[in-house]
Each structure stands twice: as C-alpha cells, then as structure tokens.
C-alpha cells in the first residue's frame with residue numbers, strides 16, 4: 001500500500017484544518033478565498049487561526065477536491081453554521097410557519 005497520501009492536520013485554537021495533498025487539484029479556491037490562512041509560500045502553509053473560524057470553515061467548504069476538511073474545536077465559540085449536534089440551528093427571526 002505504498003503511495004497513499006497522508007492527511008495532515010493543522011490545529012488552531014478554534015478550528016483544525018486537515019489537508020490531503022494527493023487529492024488537491026490546485027484550484028486555489030483556498031488561497032484566493034483566505035490568503036491570510038492559506039499561503040503555499042509559507043510553512044506551515046495553513047494557519048487556521050489566521051482568520052475567524054467560521055470564515056475558515058466556509059473557504060474549506062469551497063475546496064472542490066475534498067483535499068481540505070475541517071473540524072471545530074469542541075469548546076470553540078461559533079457565531080453561525082451548524083449546531084453542536086450537526087443539525088441546523090433554530091432561526092433567530094422566529095418561526096416562519098407560525099400563523
């Protein structure tokens with residue numbers, strides 16, 4: 001089983017980003033989306049704390065190849081996105097289905 005690509009984890013305070021080089025299509029969505037976090041000229045090239053964790057998650061979600069993934073730290077504060085159970089959060093504007 002040689003040639004398998006290792007997934008590398010870049011741990012931040014609020015979010016950890018993983019990168020699997022073998023899947024990367026070099027579309028540069030990440031680099032264009034958040035250059036302060038993703039910079040191939042720097043080592044390490046991913047700095048998860050370089051921007052708000054929600055923005056990091058959003059840009060990671062744009063990766064077309066699946067090379068990038070993320071997970072929030074268990075105790076990290078979140079201002080948007082999914083709830084702790086992975087389900088949608090209730091909308092703050094009230095219940096639109098109410099009569």
Ligand code: SF4
Nearest residue numbers: 024025027028030063
């Ligand atoms: S967005 Fe994904 S596929 Fe594109 S360069 Fe970044 S890691 Fe590679």
